[in-house]
Amino acid sequence: MRSTPPPAPLSHPGWQLIPGQLLGLALVILVALGLGSMLITAGGLDLSTVFNSRYLRGVVWFTVWQAMLSVLLSLALALPVARTLARYRRFPGRSALLRVMELSLVLPTIVAVSGIIGVYGRQGWGTGLLNEWFPGHGWNLYGLNGILLAHIFFNAPLAARVMLQSLETIPPSRLRIASQLGLRGWWLWRSVEWPALRPVLPGLSALVFTLCFTSFAIIMTLGGGPAATTLEVAIYQALRFEFDFPQAAVLAVIQLLICGGLWWLVFRQRLESSLLPNRQLSHSVPLKPWPAQHLLSAALLLVFSLFLLLPLLAIGIRGLPALLALNTAHSIYEQLLPATGRSLLIALPAGFGSVAASLMILASINKTKNPIMKAIPTTTGYLPLIVPPIVLGTGLFLLLRPGLGNHTQGWVLVALINSLMALPFVIQILRGPLNGLDSHSLRVADQLGILGWYRWRRIYWPLLRRPMALGLAYGIALSMGDFGVIALFGSPGQPTLPVLLYQQLGSYQVSAAAGTGLWLLMLLVFIFGLLSAIGRPPAHLQKKRLPEAALEPKHV
Amino acid sequence: MFDVKHLCFRYPGQTDGWEYHFSLAPGHCVAIHGASGSGKTTLLNLIAGFLQPDSGTIHWEGKAIEQLEPWNRPVTTVFQEHNLFEHLDVATNIGLGLHPGLKLTPEQTKEIQQGLERTGLAAFGTRMPGDLSGGQRQRVALVRAILRRQPLLLLDEPLTGLDTEAKASLRSMLLEEKSRGVALILASHDEDDRKLLADHYWNL
Numbered sequence A: 001m002r003s004t005p006p007p008a009p010l011s012h013p014g015w016q017l018i019p020g021q022l023l024g025l026a027l028v029i030l031v032a033l034g035l036g037s038m039l040i041t042a043g044g045l046d047l048s049t050v051f052n053s054r055y056l057r058g059v060v061w062f063t064v065w066q067a068m069l070s071v072l073l074s075l076a077l078a079l080p081v082a083r084t085l086a087r088y089r090r091f092p093g094r095s096a097l098l099r100v101m102e103l104s105l106v107l108p109t110i111v112a113v114s115g116i117i118g119v120y121g122r123q124g125w126g127t128g129l130l131n132e133w134f135p136g137h138g139w140n141l142y143g144l145n146g147i148l149l150a151h152i153f154f155n156a157p158l159a160a161r162v163m164l165q166s167l168e169t170i171p172p173s174r175l176r177i178a179s180q181l182g183l184r185g186w187w188l189w190r191s192v193e194w195p196a197l198r199p200v201l202p203g204l205s206a207l208v209f210t211l212c213f214t215s216f217a218i219i220m221t222l223g224g225g226p227a228a229t230t231l232e233v234a235i236y237q238a239l240r241f242e243f244d245f246p247q248a249a250v251l252a253v254i255q256l257l258i259c260g261g262l263w264w265l266v267f268r269q270r271l272e273s274s275l276l277p278n279r280q281l282s283h284s285v286p287l288k289p290w291p292a293q294h295l296l297s298a299a300l301l302l303v304f305s306l307f308l309l310l311p312l313l314a315i316g317i318r319g320l321p322a323l324l325a326l327n328t329a330h331s332i333y334e335q336l337l338p339a340t341g342r343s344l345l346i347a348l349p350a351g352f353g354s355v356a357a358s359l360m361i362l363a364s365i366n367k368t369k370n371p372i373m374k375a376i377p378t379t380t381g382y383l384p385l386i387v388p389p390i391v392l393g394t395g396l397f398l399l400l401r402p403g404l405g406n407h408t409q410g411w412v413l414v415a416l417i418n419s420l421m422a423l424p425f426v427i428q429i430l431r432g433p434l435n436g437l438d439s440h441s442l443r444v445a446d447q448l449g450i451l452g453w454y455r456w457r458r459i460y461w462p463l464l465r466r467p468m469a470l471g472l473a474y475g476i477a478l479s480m481g482d483f484g485v486i487a488l489f490g491s492p493g494q495p496t497l498p499v500l501l502y503q504q505l506g507s508y509q510v511s512a513a514a515g516t517g518l519w520l521l522m523l524l525v526f527i528f529g530l531l532s533a534i535g536r537p538p539a540h541l542q543k544k545r546l547p548e549a550a551l552e553p554k555h556v
Numbered sequence B: 001m002f003d004v005k006h007l008c009f010r011y012p013g014q015t016d017g018w019e020y021h022f023s024l025a026p027g028h029c030v031a032i033h034g035a036s037g038s039g040k041t042t043l044l045n046l047i048a049g050f051l052q053p054d055s056g057t058i059h060w061e062g063k064a065i066e067q068l069e070p071w072n073r074p075v076t077t078v079f080q081e082h083n084l085f086e087h088l089d090v091a092t093n094i095g096l097g098l099h100p101g102l103k104l105t106p107e108q109t110k111e112i113q114q115g116l117e118r119t120g121l122a123a124f125g126t127r128m129p130g131d132l133s134g135g136q137r138q139r140v141a142l143v144r145a146i147l148r149r150q151p152l153l154l155l156d157e158p159l160t161g162l163d164t165e166a167k168a169s170l171r172s173m174l175l176e177e178k179s180r181g182v183a184l185i186l187a188s189h190d191e192d193d194r195k196l197l198a199d200h201y202w203n204l
Helices: A014-041 A048-052 A054-087 A094-106 A109-120 A125-133 A144-167 A172-181 A185-213 A217-222 A231-240 A245-268 A293-324 A333-367 A371-386 A389-400 A407-435 A439-447 A452-480 A484-489 A497-506 A510-535 B040-048 B090-098 B106-118 B134-148 B164-179 B191-197
Strands: B002-009 B018-024 B029-033 B055-060 B075-078 B152-156 B183-187 B200-203
Touching: A014 A245, A014 A333, A014 A371, A014 A389, A048 A054, A048 A245, A054 A094, A054 A144, A054 A185, A054 A231, A054 A245, A054 A293, A094 A144, A094 A293, A094 A452, A109 A125, A109 A144, A109 A217, A109 A293, A109 A497, A109 A510, A125 A293, A144 A185, A144 A217, A144 A293, A172 A185, A185 A245, A185 A371, A217 A231, A217 A497, A231 A245, A231 A389, A231 A484, A245 A371, A245 A389, A293 A510, A333 A371, A333 A407, A333 A452, A333 A497, A333 A510, A371 A407, A389 A407, A389 A484, A407 A452, A407 A484, A439 A452, A439 B075, A452 A510, A484 A497, A497 A510, B002 B040, B018 B040, B018 B055, B029 B040, B029 B191, B040 B075, B040 B152, B040 B183, B075 B134, B090 B106, B090 B134, B106 B134, B134 B164, B152 B164, B164 B183, B164 B191, B183 B191
Parallel strands: B029 B183, B029 B200, B075 B152, B152 B183
Antiparallel strands: B002 B018, B002 B055
């Protein structure tokens, strides 16, 4: 009998269980403190102030209305796009289109808004065409139009990717039967597609609703006035300009009640489906087309691609001259480089923090069978969806207001909240690979004594290095693009990139704003590219894949 | 000598359970067969430590092992499938059986290569499990189990679904282990496996 090697480092179960529990508790306490301080400041909760004020009633109604419309329109566009992409798995540009769709999760809102203004604003290309073809059309980007357009720009691709992922989980055998029976149209939808999409729709709708409900930068830039103010913006105004803390607290509580209530309803449905797009794409099964389907599908994808690409193109075309103008008296880089440094200073710790926290939370969830000990880290992972960052920020702002003496403290807080904001997304990215080992493999690992550090190093690390790099990229990107929390805690004199961009847009420095937008976009692309390269497994471990044609029988 | 005494187990919510009572000498093989759900895999899981018995004892050389964690028990299991970590190459999969942190001595590295050569897989050390046939994967799993040099091998349908050639190769490896004094507990539906390898039969 071979002698038993010494126990693996960090193999005590506590190493997996306790950090996640402590972190979960700390974050729950942090949120509770934030909310508590808000309620104390409000001097009790008098929600009647909202119902007695016509302005505040209007704010609540508009927030809900625009979010509902955004959900409906985003899903209405996403559904045919997802169905088309699920059906056509091999066409030139499909992969590029999917990558652009993924951008919606990380593209800083303020950057996208500058691109949208470049296409649909008063001087935009799209508006120019509209003016030529339909003079006197009355199109105005600012107000509900612009808000909905921007929300669809962000959320339709996200929804389409999630729906596509669900459609791709349909077992090939079921698709083959549908193909053999020649199912199409309503029957294909009812018997094959709807059962696959139904489980994901409540969570997806809630996610899009929450993102639109708590939208900040879009409302600030495209809202166009008090008529189009949302709760998030009203909280910011109450805090930053009117110093009306009780009103901010009451509004934050209303926001919390609506978001919390919504997610409570969703969790009651036992949400299991992933809400983040998966990069794995399965093989295709040919289905019977209806007349002119190829033509209509091509047209739909073309319009959708243009809808996504034109604002990005506008950012590039308008921003490039500003970035290349190195010889002017006031170079754009004088502001850009310090802002980049500040953004990275906040985003890097936020990104690393969100990945580390996600790992601790997932390890703790996996290790315990106790329902309460499972609930603490699980709740923490979803907390930012229930308690929007601006609400948390408001509470902490009120709690720490007397002590927040310098920028550094404010930035630490911003990094912390940004890190928390990214948690639900990073957890979704890491959960699959971490839970991907089947029970037999785990038993083999147990029997071989691959525990603690050894299990992490030998079993999980090869599986997780790529998702961790992706999670880190998402964490950094979300923080780099943050405009909500930084607007609350940051200083206008020391802006981060999104704040600088907002200031430039607000002072009509169109060219400089375009340059800043492009710079931020390039920075994010660079970060994603770099982390994607770092996360790639060594060449000899990359699995060789058979060409798709070899996996599928030919359709005759 | 392995002694299993009045080892009882019942799954939660189940009215009937199992009780196992037997001894097994080194170099002997017992084949257990029975319908699906008859308790073959449950017995192997109890001995391996993947399940905790309600009562009873398991002794090896007079020492009680039923309270030990799976990694401290003198047994190695070979399942019907999923024995290998799909994202690790063949040599790493075997190496983890020798040291869970893959801190291998030059002798151990040589042992791995020799094990692969003995089973006709000399050129497969850097291949991923996904690139191997079912028979080759089981041979890799068995090489790892053999190199762990534990006195008891638990075999949960290890030859099911393999072609004749692969089965013959694995059977000869198992016979060789038996002749070295390793005790085998084989759960199998295959009459030929039982006839060739087993000294005792149990019908559960």
